[in-house]
Amino acid sequence: MGDRSVGNPRTAKMRNAVLTEAAKYVVALLLGMTIGGVLISFKGEDPVFAYKVLLEGALGGRAAIAQTLRWATPAILAGLATTIGFRAGVFNLGVEGQLYMGAFVAALVGYSVALPGRAHMIAALGAGALAGAAYSLLPAVLWMRYGINEVVNTLMLNYVAYLLTEYVVRVFIMSSSGSVVPLQIVTPEIAESARLPLLFPPYQANVGLFIGVLLAILVYFFFQRTVWGYELDIVGRNPAFAAYGGVSVRRLGMLAFIASGLVGGLAGAVEILGVHHKFAAQFSINLGFDGVLIALLAKNDPLGIIPVGLFWGILRNGAYSMERMTSVSRIVIQVVQALFVLFLTVDAGVIRQMLRRRRALRGKPVQKGATTTHGSLV
Template sequence: MKIRFNRDYLLSLIAVILGLIAGAILMIVTNNNPFEGYNYLFRGGTMNMQRIGNTIATATPLIFAGLSVTFAFRTGLFNIGASGQMLIGGLCATAIALNVSLPKILLLPLMIIVAFIAGGLWGSIAGFLKAKFNVHEVVATIMLNWIAYWTVYYMVPLYLKAEFLETESRRIPSEASLRIEWLRDFFDGSYINLGIVLAIIVAIIVAFILDKTTLGYELKAVGYNRTAAETAGIDVNRNIMLSMGIAGGLAGLAGLSLYAGIATNMQIGVLPMQGFDGIAVSLLGANSPLGVFFAAIFFGLLHSGKGFMTAMTGIPPEIADTIIATIIYFAATSVVVDRFLENRRKRRETK
């Protein structure tokens, strides 16, 4: 078990290196110095407390979204609907934030629970359709993304409208924000927030559920071999609904950390890209909670450093996006690298 994990991490690391090399080639082709480019890219994400804080803050929703995709994936389900689940989780949490007045210490837990449940219910619709009518979860979650998108489009102007703008909600009060003063001060005014603490706790819980509980045992059994799990008496349909529900809940938390952490209100007409980046994070993180955590931080670093790189060198910010895309590509095709390593090992053994 342990060896397998290390191997997966190694493959991810190779994907990252190959992605960086590809990025370097692109920089050379566009007449830029790759060492300079990478220097500014990484310094842009790490050079002072504020930037480190922003990197972490950018990574927070990615951690949740990555966990969401990972959780579903371990049950053999492909959750492409994290974006929609984020919207619904965020919408319900924002509604609470704007309509319930409680002290922060009570309001935040309430918002967390509501975001989780709302995202979870949204996710389990896809789970229900899969379990009862065998509708493929990829199709269902993609469609639910758009239903969520238009739901927000309709609900925000109707009930949560800002004073002057039709296209966004009111700003949430500071009691309802995940941002807290001492954290912000510590990171020199960064928009880092409590979301990261929650993300770490949730990652640990997810790892615990997957590895130590009968629930995780069941979910993974269904994911690895549905037929055998069913034959062994495991209720496959229940597990599919549960898995999509929990995955949706995790995405709901991603929505919370985005709309009540990084942002202070919800805008209509935006499908959060973090939901899709979560797929990449999960892939690069080898579908393990720890891997997801580091992969999300790495993606956060690239995202928050690319502006600085552009400003200092004239390398277009698209290069950073290309690097991310290339890394995803190599992570997705890591099977090829795996086979290459395996063959080399075998050849060495037979010699």
């Protein structure tokens, strides 16, 4: 998990390590893009052209960049939510569901409450975040108090959140009238006063981006500079050691779980208050799950979440433009993202070791009985 080796001031060695690490990312991405390219060419499109369209759509011009920042915002927040949990050894895979609850409650406060000026916006954001935290409370309590596996529960609660919000909106807000198509099951629009200010009107990028970046920096300092943050890190790395050292593993784990849900809820609130301006059933498949991939790519470093989130924004926005300009479905990029992460989990050190072993075996005639395939008795 957290990868900050301390000590060893020999900068050359450190530079080497950084370069190797960077090379790993580049190779993993290129491999993912190559396979994506093969899929694109099967579709009868030129992969180089498709990727060019993706990049231009994401970074070519003011509108493109604004839209990339719009997509980077939920990526940063969802990645951060996942990271907070992972750092403390909490596998909250329910950010998706917490995001839905946050989105729904933020919309509710946004259209049904009247508050003066910025207070409305802040109340809606806060309500959304609290809804996410509340929704993480159930799996957190079940895990910490009763030892029930949190991974399965949070995954189940994602589905419950999709369906529960759809149900409540359809039956209680729309009075069961109108469409049964999920995206047409919507709440009324939120008030102007609840909307997040846009960064470059009329584009959708909004101050949610600053909220995400600021929060990432705060979380970084929390882990780096506070006793609680330090203790949480230890809990995540070695709970037994933490308990031995007098850390209340249970209380801190709860705290991390709920904080993770809080940020997940905030991610949903920002989506609604900043972009959609109303809650629609099943409005955002997978924003929450992306958080898991983002957390891994950032090596659970809150500061690392920011560049990875921006990169995610480029891919997401670029994928939409690729889908508009070519016949390639944007889901190709979801495959590239997944492959990027999978290739990155391949440890180059293990490959080197395997090659060395193979060379060694081929080099020398092997004595009978001298090779165990797995060094069991050493």
